[in-house]
Amino acid sequence: MKRIHPVDEVLPLPKLAAYGLQHVLAFYAGAVLVPILVAGGLGLSTAQLIHLINADLFTCGIASIIQSVGLGPKIGVRLPLLQGVTFTAVGPMISIGVAGGGGTSGLLAIYGAVLAGGLFTFFAAPYFARLARFFPPVVTGSVILIIGLALLPVAANDVVVGKGPNAIQNPVLLKDLLYAFGTLALIVAMQRFFRGFMATVAVLAGLVIGTLVAWLLGDAHFDAVETSSALGYTLPFYFGWPTFSVTAIVSMIVVMLITMVESTGDVYATGEIVRKRIRRDDIARTLRADGLATLLGGVLNSFPYTCYAENVGLVRLTQIKSRWVVCAAGVIMLILGSMPKAAAIVAGIPHPVLGGAALAMFAAVAVVGIQTLGKVDFSDHRNLVIVGSSLGLAMLVTAQPYVAGAMPDWLQIIFGSGITLGALAAILLNALFFHLGGGRHAAVAGRPGDALVTLEQVNAMPYEAFAQTFGGLVEQTPWVLERAWAQRPYADPNALRAAFQEALLSGDEAQQLELLNAYADLGSEDDAGNAYIDDHDEAGLGSLGEDEHDEVRALAQAYRMHFGFPLVVCARDVERYERLLAQGWSRLANTVAVERASGVVEAARIASYRFNELVADANPIETAREIRFLQASS
Structure with a gap:
């Protein structure tokens, strides 16, 4: 039976329908809010508003299918990412529309800018994706955390039905709080006491039951159902041909650059949830889909599109990872x-x-x-500054949205959103601390975005700090770390490398087996996120077909059963996995002693490559920073 990643699993039709409906209900209010705000800002009629809402939903459906299913090899990330109209564009669109004369004329000016913004995003996607090296965990974790926290006031506003805490004339009602708390309590209870399907539709059940209770008590109304038309289709350029303004187009391009940052954060968040490694090409495919969806929005009377963070939270909550659920939505x-x-x-x-x-x-x-930030070394004060400053700025704007009014017009789009301001702050601070200026010359240990220490500091390290810094070289094997640490002080980075090489090759039989058994089995899904597995995924294992991947996993299992330890092969030295398979099966004829020695040598090669990535100036010709720079520029 072929191995199917949960993202690609096609669920039975009833489950697809139920889970898809859950996604729709979760995002519906946010989806229709943008057309409502724009229509109000431009003074559109009720009939025009209804058409905008229908056009928005229709285009959301197309955009979500493109993103989750994909369109050709380069459009759509094929993850459970639902598309919706970005809130970042609301203020700029109203400004464009008012400047264009308001009403239908203003709407046509908006659509001209949306078309241009969509084209810009589509063609800029691969270039923006090259900036992925500026999104280490300290940035992506900060952006994802900010997105979640900045969205909570939106939920709170729904709970109190838009009433402020000081609204004496129109106070918050206890029954509104009871509806919200009751719905939340029902969701929590279902996830605690139910298993399987019922637990995964807890949000849908909470919405349905909460609405039924409100309807029985007279607080849910469906009068609009009777007056609405049975069918209603959106036609291309329904309101007329778009008009184009340079100022409006520049404003929309700025909006799309910001949404590209937000979409990048959403993709990384989804990758964390579904346990799929996000690469540069994934970012490019995501942003191309955003650009195409935005272009369609300009044609089908809708607005700019982006990945919806609300539904990323739903995937996390339900653990339903299939992208076909989003397709159903x-x-x-x-x-x-x-x-x-x-x-x-x-x-x-x-x-x-x-x-x-x-x-x-x-x-x-x-x-x-928070989970992503768990990978960050907070013993380095720079990471503390990045997270603390970006989070503080984001929460300032989220708590006090009128701060934007004190800014010049060209800055209001940034200060009008906590997500936007916080994301840009995290990116710029990371670039400032880790990619600009000095700090590289005296540094010996660390990765871009992680802590850097000098050789002098390494020589003064207690064993615990040394093991934490360098444990990844040897899969955290204690005896190797202890012997390498005992050879201090090191005269230069090459002496530090030699200390690990000598330690690796000095173990007895039991110690060698301990080292080898610290490595994961090739092809193992249980060890997703393991450095050894990730090395091979990046080297080509992750792109193999299902049959080839199964063959690698079968070889790894047979090897372990025969020798009692995993097959250890340096991924950087693997040219083709077909050759690895052929050589691996033939190695089953070797003795245990030969294979144990071979495994230790491979472990030493792996450690050497990792050393080049971890230690600056360890290999002047081929440091990790140069490799990453060249890859990002190719």
Whole structure:
């Protein structure tokens, strides 16, 4: 039976429909809010607003299918990422529309800028993706955490139905809080006491039951269902031919650059959740899909599109990782966009009920950010500064959104969103601390974005700090680390390398077996995220077909059964996995002693390559920083 990653699993149709509907309900309020705000800002009629909402839902469906299923080899990341209209564009779009005369004329000016922004994003995607080296865990973790925290006030606003805490004339109602808390409690209870399918649809069940209770108590209304049309389709350029303004286009390009940063954060968050390694090409495919969806938005009377963080939280909460669920959600949105009556039913969900569910989902996004930041070395004060400063700025703007009004017009788009400001701050601070200026010359240990220490500091390290810094070279094997540490002081980086090489080759039989058994089995999914597995995935194992991957895994299992330790091969020396398979099967005829010695030699090669990546100036010709720079520029 072929190995199928959970992302590619095609679930039974009833489950696809249920999980897809759950995604739609989770994102619906946010999806329709942008057209409502734009229509209000431009003074559009109710009929025009209804058409905008239908066009938005219809295009969301197309965009989500493109992103989750893919369109050709270079468009769509093929992850469970649902697409929606970006809130970042609301302010700039209203400004463009008002400058264009308001009403339909203003809408046409917006669509001209949206078309240009979509084209820009599509063609800029591969160039933006090359900046992936500027997104280490300290940046992606900060951005993901900021996204989750910045979305929580949106959920809170739904809970109190938009009423502020000081609204004496229109106070928050206890029943609204009870609807929200009841929905949240139901979701938590289902995830605690149920297993399998029922636990995974906890959010959907909470929304449905909460809405039914509100309807029985007279607080959910579906009057719009009766007055809505049975069918309604959006036609290309329904409001007329777009108009183009250089100022509007530049403004929209700035918006799209910001959404590209947000989408990058969402992709990394989703990759963490579904346990798929995100590479530069994945970022490019994501952003091309965003650009194409935005281009379609300009044609089909909608707006700029991006990955929806709300639904990233739903994937985290339910652990349903199949991208085909998002495809099913896209089909449902196509139906809702073509059937105003069906959309009116969904629109009848009371805001407090939706807010209660959103609290759980948005907090789940923040948790993913915390998990990512767990990989960051906070003993390095620079990482503390990056996370603390970006988080503080993001929360300032989120808590006090009127700060943007004090800024010049060209800065308001940045200070108008906590996500935008926080993400840009994390990126710029990381570049400042780790990619600009000095610090490289005296440094010997560390990776880009991680702690750097001087050779003098290494020589003064206690064993615990030494093991934490260099343990990854030898899969945290204690006896190797102890013997290398005992050879201090080191005259230069080459002496430090030699200390590890001598330690690796000095072990007795039992110690060698301890070292080899610290490595994972090739092809093992249980060890996803393991450095040894990741090395081979990057070297080509991750791109093999299912049959070839199964052959590698079968070889690894047979090798372990025969010799009692895993097959250890330096990934950098593997030219083709077909050759690895052929050589691996033939090696089963060797003695245990020969293979044990071969494994130790391979472990030494692995350590040497990792040393080049970990220690600056360890190999002047081929340091990791140069490799990464060349890869990013190719």
